[in-house]
Amino acid sequence: MxxxxxxxxxxxxxxxxxxxxxxxxxxxxxxxxxxxxxxxxxxxxxxxxxxxxxxxxxxxxxxxxxxxxxxxKPGEEMIPAEPRARARTIWYEEFGDTIVQAAGAKIFFNRAVARLVKREPDLAAADRAEAEEMPKIYDYLEGVLPEDGWLVGGRFTLADLAAACPIINVAYVSDAPESGQWPKLAAWLAAVKARPSVAAALEAEAPTIAPMLAK
Ligand SMILES: N[C@@H](CCC(=O)N[C@@H](CS)C(=O)NCC(=O)O)C(=O)O
Structure with missing residues (x-):
């Protein structure tokens, strides 16, 4: 595949x-x-x-x-079967794909990708998204993250993966998500990044990311 x-x-x-x-x-x-x-x-x-x-x-x-x-490959590894858990997992995927990505892309694209694809970066748009849009997202996650650290069902699911993916991009070019201002968010993001499947993906993308972050 x-x-x-x-x-x-x-x-x-x-x-x-x-x-x-x-x-x-x-x-x-x-x-x-x-x-x-x-x-x-x-x-x-x-x-x-x-x-x-x-x-x-x-x-x-x-x-x-x-x-x-x-x-x-049917199975509950990533998408729980229990109706409420399943529906909440899909909500968090949607949230990651639309709400988080809409704000996060303004930061990551303008601070990291634009130069590489020879587009004029709109750094003011990145700063605005970081100051005005992302904090609402971080506040929301800080409020919904349970003490056990995972968004749905006490274990890593598509909910965590999809919500974290755009924040991982933001964290390449913004200190906010890991600053400690949102402690549950920071701990959750660290746990997602430490997941072996995610850690392997991050390692594999590092050579592509490096030139985007070069000063
Ligand atoms: N809903 C799509 C969104 C895909 C998407 O927007 N990908 C971006 C990259 S993060 C893209 O291809 N952008 C290039 C473009 O819009 O031309 C999905 O879930 O795959």
Whole structure:
């Protein structure tokens, strides 16, 4: 199975880690901004990453890809079956993909990606998102994180993975999430990053991240 995309994308990281947690082998092939292999060009009609290629089956969108993987290997590893836990897991995935990513991308894109793709960074937009949008997200997480540290069911699930992925990107270029101002958030983020599947993904993306962070 091939994942087309750039490893540091929160959506790409989400499917890479999800696959690892499900015991599904994936090969990651670089793609993005309209450039990549046939599987990406044909499988992602709007040029977004990730795209999936499984033989002759092409699919885009991280949530669709995760749904496919979960159906291939049914089990509760990442998506609980109990109705309320399952629904809350999907809420946190949606929250990560839309609310967190909408704010986080302004910070990560403008402080890390723009220069690399030869676009003019809007640093004021990044500063505004950091000062005005992200604190509401951190406050929310600080309020909902249980004492055991995981968002749903007392264990690592898609909820933690999806909500954390865009914050991991923000943390590359902003001290706030790990500053200690939101102690439960900082502890949760550290626990997510320490998860072997996530740690392996972060190690694999480090060479791609390094030039983005170079002064
Ligand atoms: N809903 C999609 C979002 C994918 C997405 O927006 N990916 C970004 C990278 S983080 C992208 O491809 N951006 C390039 C573009 O918008 O042209 C998913 O879950 O996969």
């Amino acid at each position: 091939i994942i087309h995309g750039a490893r540091p994308s929160p959506f790409v990281r989400k499917v890479i880690v999800f696959a690892a947690e499900k015991g599904i082998d994936v090969e990651v092939q670089p793609a993005g901004f309209g450039r990549g292999g046939e599987g990406y060009l044909n499988g992602s009609p709007f040029g977004k990453i990730p795209a999936l290629e499984d033989g002759d089956f092409l699919l885009c969108d991280s949530t669709a890809i995760i749904t496919y993987m979960d159906a291939l």
